[in-house]
Amino acid sequence: MTTNYLAWFKALDIALQNRRDCHLLMSSNVYEPLDMLEKHLKQNWDELRRLQSYNNDWGHPVLKELIAKRYGVKPSEILLTNGCTNATYLSIVSQVRPGDTVICETPAYQPMWQTARLSGAKVKWLKRRPPTFTIDPEELAALVDRRTSLVVLTNLHNPSGAHLNKIQLTDIARAVRRRNKKTRILMDEVFRDFVPDRPACTVDPVYISTGSLSKVYGLSHLECGWILADKKTIDRISPYFVLSDGNGSRYLEAMSAVVFEHLDTYLSRSMEIVASNRKELVKAVEPLIKEGLISGDIPEQGCIWFPKVAGFRNTGKLSDLLAKRYKVYVVPGKFFGDAGRIRIGFGGQAALVSRSLKKFTDALRLEYESLK
Numbered sequence: 602m603t604t605n606y607l608a609w610f611k612a613l614d615i616a617l618q619n620r621r622d623c624h625l626l627m628s629s630n631v632y633e634p635l636d637m638l639e640k641h642l643k644q645n646w647d648e649l650r651r652l653q654s655y656n657n658d659w660g661h662p663v664l665k666e667l668i669a670k671r672y673g674v675k676p677s678e679i680l681l682t683n684g685c686t687n688a689t690y691l692s693i694v695s696q697v698r699p700g701d702t703v704i705c706e707t708p709a710y711q712p713m714w715q716t717a718r719l720s721g722a723k724v725k726w727l728k729r730r731p732p733t734f735t736i737d738p739e740e741l742a743a744l745v746d747r748r749t750s751l752v753v754l755t756n757l758h759n760p761s762g763a764h765l766n767k768i769q770l771t772d773i774a775r776a777v778r779r780r781n782k783k784t785r786i787l788m789d790e791v792f793r794d795f796v797p798d799r800p801a802c803t804v805d806p807v808y809i810s811t812g813s814l815s816k817v818y819g820l821s822h823l824e825c826g827w828i829l830a831d832k833k834t835i836d837r838i839s840p841y842f843v844l845s846d847g848n849g850s851r852y853l854e855a856m857s858a859v860v861f862e863h864l865d866t867y868l869s870r871s872m873e874i875v876a877s878n879r880k881e882l883v884k885a886v887e888p889l890i891k892e893g894l895i896s897g898d899i900p901e902q903g904c905i906w907f908p909k910v911a912g913f914r915n916t917g918k919l920s921d922l923l924a925k926r927y928k929v930y931v932v933p934g935k936f937f938g939d940a941g942r943i944r945i946g947f948g949g950q951a952a953l954v955s956r957s958l959k960k961f962t963d964a965l966r967l968e969y970e971s972l973k
Contacts, residue, residue, distance in 0.1 A: 624928055637866070642856065645862070649856065664825075681849050686826075687846070693753065706758070709937060734907075739776060741776055742780050745777055751786070754787070760942075761905075764903075786801070794818075811828050819867075878955075904947050905947075906944070908942060
C-alpha cells in the first residue's frame with residue numbers, strides 16, 4: 602500500500618518542530634507573513650469586529666464578494682472551503698460515481714487520485730513528461746471515454762511548477778469536450794497566483810477551479826479555500842460541504858476578508874521572497890547540474906522544483922539517508938508517482954533556504970563520493 606503523503610508530511614512536521622539543527626526543503630508554501638497579518642488585523646480591528654456580525658452559513662458574504670472581484674466570477678459561483686485540499690476533495694466526490702473513469706495527471710499530488718479511487722472510480726493516467734511537464738491535448742482526449750466524469754489537473758503543476766497558459770487551457774477544454782461533452786475538468790490552482798492569470802473556470806466553463814491562501818500567500822492556518830465554477834456546479838457540490846464540514850469559521854473567514862483587502866501586498870512579498878530564493882537555488886545547484894549529478898529545469902514561477910537525481914531509481918532511500926546523516930529533508934518523488942525524483946521547496950526564509958541548499962548540495966556530493 603502506498604504511504605499517505607499528507608500523513609507522512611504531518612508526522613515529520615511535528616517531529617521537526619522547533620528543531621534548529623535541521624535543513625528543511627520540504628514545504629511547498631511561502632513562509633508565513635505573521636508580522637504583516639498581525640499589522641493588518643490590528644489596523645482593521647473595527648472592520649474585523651463588524652465582519653463578525655455577518656451570517657456565514659454558505660460562506661462569509663464579504664469574503665465571497667472580494668474573491669469574486671479578484672478572480673472575475675460571481676459570488677454565486679463561489680463555495681468557500683476549509684483549504685484547497687478540502688476544495689479538491691469536495692469537487693471530486695461530488696462529480697464522481699462508482700464505476701466512473703477519472704483521468705489524473707502523473708506525476709500528481711497524491712490526494713487527488715486517492716480521492717478518485719475512494720469514490721469508486723477507475724483512474725487513467727495522463728503523463729506529464731519532462732523537461733516541460735506540459736499536457737498534450739490530443740493525448741488527453743484519447744484517454745476520455747463515455748464513463749469519464751472528471752479530469753484532474755494542477756496549474757501550476759504540483760510537483761514540477763509547470764504553467765499552463767490560457768491558450769493551452771482552451772485547447773485542453775476543446776479536446777476533452779470533443780470526446781465527451783459531460784466530462785468536467787478539475788483544476789487545482791493553489792499555486793496559480795504566482796502568475797498573472799485568471800482562473801481556468803473563466804477561460805472555459807468545463808473547468809472547476811480550486812484555490813486557497815496557503816501556498817502562494819503562506820496563510821495555510823486561515824483555512825481559506827474556495828471552489829469556483831458555474832452556479833449549477835456549486836449547487837451540486839454544496840450538500841457535500843454541509844455533510845463534511847457543516848459550516849465554515851466566521852472568525853477565520855472574517856480575517857481572510859481583511860487579508861483579501863490587502864492581497865496585493867501579500868503577493869508582492871511572496872514574489873520577492875521566491876525570486877530571491879530562486880537565485881540562491883540556481884547558484885547552489887548549477888554545479889551539480891553541470892556535473893550530471895542532478896537534472897531538471899528550474900521553473901520560472903512558483904516555489905517548488907522536481908529534479909531527477911542521477912543514480913537513484915528510488916529517491917526514497919536517498920531522502921531517508923539525507924535526513925539520517927545530514928538532517929536534510931526533501932520530499933521523495935514516490936509520493937508523486939516518479940520515484941527517481943525529489944521535490945524541493947524554496948519558499949522559506951532566505952537565510953534558512955540558503956543554508957539548507959548548501960547543506961543539501963554538500964550532502965549529495967559526499968554521497969556520490971562514497972559511491973565511487
